[in-house]
Amino acid sequence: MALCATLLLATLLQGPLVGLLDAPTVRTGATVFVAICVQALPFLVLGTLLSGVLAAWVSPAVLRRVLPTRPALAVPVAGAAGLVLPGCECASVPVARRLIGQGVPEAAACAFLLAAPAINPVVLVATAVAFPDHPEMVGARLLGSAATAVGVGWLLTRVGRPGWIPARLRHPPPDDGTPRWAVFSETVRHDVVDAGGFLVLGGLAAAAFTVLVPRSWVDGLAGHVVLAVAVMALLAVLLALCSEADAFVAASLSALPLLPRLVFLVVGPAVDVKLVALQAGTFGRAFALRFAPLTFVVAVSCAVLAGLLVFGGTG
Amino acid sequence: MTRDTQHVLLVLVGGVLIKIVLDGSYLRYVRPWSATPVLVVGVVLVAVALVALVRDLRGRSPSTGDHGHDHHPEGRAGPAAWLLVLPVLALLLVVLPALGSGALAGFGARAAPTVATPADEPLPPGEAPALGLLDVVSRTSADPHGPVTEREITVTGFVAPSVATGAGGADGPDLARLVISCCAADASAVRLHLADPSGRLAGVVPGGAEGDRWVTIRGRVVAGTGTPADGHVPTLSVTAWWPIATPDPVYEY
Incomplete structure (x- = not known):
């Protein structure tokens, strides 16, 4: 009913809405917004499909056998699992949520959440293609992102509190005789509805920043490495690019040294406005408000250290 | 948002994804290789919504990890789910041009x-x-x-x-x-x-x-x-x- 009313109202207001799009900035922002939705929805649904498979066919007992019992060991193992899942950040959120539902320790699920979009083969190949003159960028990105995932995971085993994630997320689907395919279908449907709206919210924010952030932010930063690192870390959060595309954007900012661009590549897949919205919707606001700043600080530190180590300087 | 509304919304989102691939307008937003994933995801969304619709009509209760959880009783979704209307409107009503x-x-x-x-x-x-x-x-x-x-x-x-x-x-x-x-x-x-x-x-x-x-x-x-x-x-x-x-x-x- 309410949906009908919304659609009817929008149809009636179509004229003024289209008129609003006459402004080039609004039109560009609207197109960027739709592009983010069209690009990210398939990855989100891929994540919910994996989540559905986990819910329907992978019992908590199986996961317990695969993962080490000690969280401190489970964190790097879960992080390494991210190496083989060719998804981007939108896909890993529903999967991590379902891992928690199937009894995986939160710290390990979060290590997977951070590792999967950052260090999978597709992203590493894209990075190599985007930086043909600097192959060391691939190793630096792998190192920085892996350190971020494991570092945040280990920190969570020390400082994490059970109350950060709602208890309802920790229960696998009840075995009430529902056929497995129906559990699968309902999990996919439910996860898309739950997360989709937040993905759209994140897409709105990212589109707005994409048209509003002036290029002058990155011009003239070349001589100021510390400032450049700060600006690029902030840009990674605001622009919320897919991890498959961010290397090309970093490559296009060729006036900057390698170190700030590496920070952009390590921070982006770990924390950005789209991801924070998705995580708030999936794991609850209490979790997202703590996880985002923690991840941001760890990611910037790991990226700077990895860069200094691999480039032997600011690059 | 009620379960029925969720089903209708998912059919709309899925349908609009199928539409932009079939009429080629997806190339304004993403690269050509996205055609297959976008189309497949459109079909998946319509399919899971129809499955849920049919099972609801036949009185089978939903079964997920969030079964019977506290703050959205009876399978209701939070208000954020309404935002999924935005890309549907943007793609159906206000046909957005490619960037220029x-x-x-x-x-x-x-x-x-x-x-x-x-x-x-x-x-x-x-x-x-x-x-x-x-x-x-x-x-x-x-x-x-x-x-x-x-x-x-x-x-x-x-x-x-x-x-x-x-x-x-x-x-x-x-x-x-x-x-x-x-x-x-x-x-x-x-x-x-x-x-x-x-x-x-x-x-x-x-x-x-x-x-x-x-x-x-x-x-x-x-x-x-x-x-x-x-x-x-x-x-x-x-x-x-x-x-x-x-x-x-x-x-x-």
């Missing part, structure tokens, strides 16, 4: 990264072969006196105000195209300066409110341009041009 010169104002103004090209890469055969702007810029970046400067070429783009910075006699506007590597959110610009030694460019001005002005231009790259000195924007000395409709796909990749 409007994107050159913001972050999209930065130059696209060049692709690795051997300095002596020969041009395609034929008279005035058609090259992408990114290809031209990559070739001059590899060698500003290379094969690309030795023959006439044909290039396509929209007319944009000049950002001429260096030498090369760029007295005309720029020819620009947007390059996307994943979706339109990461678009960046690739440009050529247009030099007009024989006065043929009268009427080649940037498009106004009615939309971008797309042209195909024949000419020769001025040797020694497209270097760091001019911001990797080569100069093309124009010998002929003709207007064209917006190309499909509208971006370079």
Whole structure:
């Protein structure tokens, strides 16, 4: 009913809405917004499909056998699992949520959440293609992102509190005789509805920043490495690019040294406005408000250290 | 949001994804390889919504990890789910155009990264072969006196105000195209300066409110341009041009 009313109202207001799009900035922002939705929805649904498979066919007992019992060991193992899942950040959120539902320790699920979009083969190949003159960028990105995932995971085993994630997320689907395919279908449907709206919210924010952030932010930063690192870390959060595309954007900012661009590549897949919205919707606001700043600080530190180590300087 | 509304909304989202692939408009937003994933996901969304609808009608209760959880009883979704209406409206009612010169104002103004090209890469055969702007810029970046400067070429783009910075006699506007590597959110610009030694460019001005002005231009790259000195924007000395409709796909990749 309410949906009908919304659609009817929008149809009636179509004229003024289209008129609003006459402004080039609004039109560009609207197109960027739709592009983010069209690009990210398939990855989100891929994540919910994996989540559905986990819910329907992978019992908590199986996961317990695969993962080490000690969280401190489970964190790097879960992080390494991210190496083989060719998804981007939108896909890993529903999967991590379902891992928690199937009894995986939160710290390990979060290590997977951070590792999967950052260090999978597709992203590493894209990075190599985007930086043909600097192959060391691939190793630096792998190192920085892996350190971020494991570092945040280990920190969570020390400082994490059970109350950060709602208890309802920790229960696998009840075995009430529902056929497995129906559990699968309902999990996919439910996860898309739950997360989709937040993905759209994140897409709105990212589109707005994409048209509003002036290029002058990155011009003239070349001589100021510390400032450049700060600006690029902030840009990674605001622009919320897919991890498959961010290397090309970093490559296009060729006036900057390698170190700030590496920070952009390590921070982006770990924390950005789209991801924070998705995580708030999936794991609850209490979790997202703590996880985002923690991840941001760890990611910037790991990226700077990895860069200094691999480039032997600011690059 | 009630379960029934969720089902209708998912059918709408899935349906709109299927529609933009079938009518080709998805190329305004993402790269060609996205056709299959977008189509498959559209079908999946419609399918899971229909499965849930049928099972609800037959009185089978939903079963997920959140079964009976506290704050959304009876399978209701939070208010954020309503935001899924936005992309549906944007794609169904307000058919959004592809990015064009409007994107050159913001972050999209930065130059696209060049692709690795051997300095002596020969041009395609034929008279005035058609090259992408990114290809031209990559070739001059590899060698500003290379094969690309030795023959006439044909290039396509929209007319944009000049950002001429260096030498090369760029007295005309720029020819620009947007390059996307994943979706339109990461678009960046690739440009050529247009030099007009024989006065043929009268009427080649940037498009106004009615939309971008797309042209195909024949000419020769001025040797020694497209270097760091001019911001990797080569100069093309124009010998002929003709207007064209917006190309499909509208971006370079």
